Amino acid sequence: MSEETEATIQAEESLLGAILIESAYAGNRDAINRARDIISPGNFYGYLPGKAINQQSQRARIFYAMVQSESSPHQVETARTLDQLGLLQAGDVALLCHLVSVCPCSLDFEDYAKAVKDYSLCRGGTRRPVYKGAI
Numbered sequence: 001m002s003e004e005t006e007a008t009i010q011a012e013e014s015l016l017g018a019i020l021i022e023s024a025y026a027g028n029r030d031a032i033n034r035a036r037d038i039i040s041p042g043n044f045y046g047y048l049p050g051k052a053i054n055q056q057s058q059r060a061r062i063f064y065a066m067v068q069s070e071s072s073p074h075q076v077e078t079a080r081t082l083d084q085l086g087l088l089q090a091g092d093v094a095l096l097c098h099l100v101s102v103c104p105c106s107l108d109f110e111d112y113a114k115a116v117k118d119y120s121l122c123r124g125g126t127r128r129p130v131y132k133g134a135i
Helices: 003-026 030-036 058-068 075-084 092-102 106-123
Strands: none
Touching: 003 030, 003 058, 003 075, 003 092, 003 106, 030 058, 030 106, 058 075, 058 092, 075 092
């Protein structure tokens, strides 16, 4: 795996973990609403244009479920939303736990969202990498 791919995945995991933590702490949708103003599931590494959301990467599906959630998208609510949407797959609940454990700082979720967007633009060839290595 390339250094840029590793950094991309770290930014995505940091973002999702920060949203989970902030949503549980604040009990509202502020973090996911602000993140979705910056990115969409299509910005996640491994997103396959033209494919259904259930065929996308775990991280893209989790972000989609967070956006679709009717309440604060903490771990339990996100798992429940994945299940209700028919998107819950093996390993998703474990990944939700992992995301919380690897988040460096939940207050930086907007910075992580911007990094995810920048890496997405780099993969599309419209921008050179802004971040060197991990966040």
